[in-house]
Amino acid sequence: MSVTREAPAQRTAAPGLDALRRQDPRIADILIGETQRQATTLQLIAAENFTSPAVLAALGSPLANKYAEGYPGARHHGGCELVDAAERIAIERATALFGAEHANVQPHSGSSAVLAAYAALLRPGDTVLAMGLPYGGHLTHGSPANFSGRWFDFVGYGVDAESGLIDYHQVRHLARQHRPKAIVCGSISYPRHLDYEQFRDIADEVGAYLIADAAHPIGLVAGGAAPNPVPYADVVCATTHKVLRGPRGGMILCGSELAERIDRAVFPFTQGGAQMHTIAAKAVAFGEAATPAFTAYAHQVVANAKELAAALAAEGFAVLTDGTDTHIIGADPARLGVEGRVARGRLAAAGIVLDTCALPYGDGRGIRLGTAAVTTQGMGRPEMGRIAALFTAALRDEASARDLREKVQELVGGHPPFPG
Numbered sequence: 001m002s003v004t005r006e007a008p009a010q011r012t013a014a015p016g017l018d019a020l021r022r023q024d025p026r027i028a029d030i031l032i033g034e035t036q037r038q039a040t041t042l043q044l045i046a047a048e049n050f051t052s053p054a055v056l057a058a059l060g061s062p063l064a065n066k067y068a069e070g071y072p073g074a075r076h077h078g079g080c081e082l083v084d085a086a087e088r089i090a091i092e093r094a095t096a097l098f099g100a101e102h103a104n105v106q107p108h109s110g111s112s113a114v115l116a117a118y119a120a121l122l123r124p125g126d127t128v129l130a131m132g133l134p135y136g137g138h139l140t141h142g143s144p145a146n147f148s149g150r151w152f153d154f155v156g157y158g159v160d161a162e163s164g165l166i167d168y169h170q171v172r173h174l175a176r177q178h179r180p181k182a183i184v185c186g187s188i189s190y191p192r193h194l195d196y197e198q199f200r201d202i203a204d205e206v207g208a209y210l211i212a213d214a215a216h217p218i219g220l221v222a223g224g225a226a227p228n229p230v231p232y233a234d235v236v237c238a239t240t241h242k243v244l245r246g247p248r249g250g251m252i253l254c255g256s257e258l259a260e261r262i263d264r265a266v267f268p269f270t271q272g273g274a275q276m277h278t279i280a281a282k283a284v285a286f287g288e289a290a291t292p293a294f295t296a297y298a299h300q301v302v303a304n305a306k307e308l309a310a311a312l313a314a315e316g317f318a319v320l321t322d323g324t325d326t327h328i329i330g331a332d333p334a335r336l337g338v339e340g341r342v343a344r345g346r347l348a349a350a351g352i353v354l355d356t357c358a359l360p361y362g363d364g365r366g367i368r369l370g371t372a373a374v375t376t377q378g379m380g381r382p383e384m385g386r387i388a389a390l391f392t393a394a395l396r397d398e399a400s401a402r403d404l405r406e407k408v409q410e411l412v413g414g415h416p417p418f419p420g
């Protein structure tokens with residue numbers, strides 16, 4: 001029987017939307033729909049941002065085709081000369097940007113970076129002190145649903161019930177009591193700067209490693225708008241896709257004495273082949289983050305967050321820790337008569353996209369939002385006031401969701417995330 005084969009589709013470096021539409025309209029429609037969703041609603045998820053066209057170009061490039069197990073100059077595959085150069089540039093830029101002796105740019109995500117840090121420093125059953133999940137700890141900080149909670153013995157520190165701030169006396173007390181092998185500082189929702197010097201001091205007192213999980217603030221660190229954990233922590237784990245505005249991915253920074261252990265913990269212990277298109281995109285993002293424009297951006301992100309936090313407080317929200325030092329705002333909408341999950345639903349109906357978060361000492365959930373994406377869109381202080389007013393109107397049912405959506409579209413339309 002003869003088999004008729006279709007001629008293979010011509011491969012191009014960037015097939016583009018028209019080609020995708022012809023070949024796979026269902027996926028093309030999703031891509032177009034998602035682009036429109038991002039461009040017509042308000043993106044306030046604290047962990048999201050809009051990458052640059054240059055980052056997207058690297059991500060959608062033929063580097064995605066390349067297998068590259070190992071590290072530059074020591075790969076298990078041939079043909080790696082050019083991707084080796086990309087990874088070397090990413091490492092060079094990351095170490096320069098954060099003042100680190102060593103960078104591993106291969107972790108596929110923030111969670112993969114944390115997994116590798118634990119693999120490098122700990123053994124199953126070791127005790128680890130980290131922020132408890134109800135106070136803002138990440139899943140990788142001891143959740144029973146995550147490898148961390150299953151393989152290690154996590155002890156959680158909290159925040160002060162009145163101020164919502166980390167109680168460093170409690171951290172020290174728990175460290176003395178439990179003698180952890182490692183202390184983790186970092187959070188998904190803590191809006192204040194961390195005192196890395198205090199954490200270092202506590203870790204030194206009990207002979208623990210200090211792991212900074214800087215997934216959120218690392219972009220602010222790059223722009224000089226938040227303290228740098230690198231001089232204090234043994235290992236710094238981070239994501240590259242939040243304020244830092246790179247591709248989805250992770251990174252680890254450390255001193256040269258731990259470099260080999262960290263590298264082996266990433267590959268071959270916890271990961272396989274590196275994603276070279278993502279690593280090239282990380283290099284592009286690190287290059288962008290080293291510019292004065294990014295420094296101005298990072299400071300504007302914080303100024304916007306402070307403005308928005310104050311505006312929300314004026315509208316009746318209970319703002320956690322009474323404000324923010326970063327891009328993150330936590331707020332309890334209870335005084336407006338709604339619980340966090342209900343608030344998220346009403347805001348979503350109005351085209352305002354954000355997360356809920358745990359309330360350390362309250363009932364129900366609060367809302368967590370961030371200013372990284374809206375700042376990339378060019379919004380400033382006046383827009384923060386408008387956003388706060390839209391929140392209140394949505395939660396108090398002062399206008400129909402349709403009217404609010406129109407107002408949101410008008411606001412976003414003046415600051416398009418994908419100009420042109």
Ligand SMILES: Cc1ncc(COP(=O)(O)O)c(C=O)c1O
Pocket residue numbers: 047108109110111112114138140186187188213214215216239249250
């Ligand atoms: C503190 C912290 N650690 C780790 C992660 C995990 O990052 P990823 O979702 O890329 O695995 C996050 C993500 O938000 C985070 O906030």
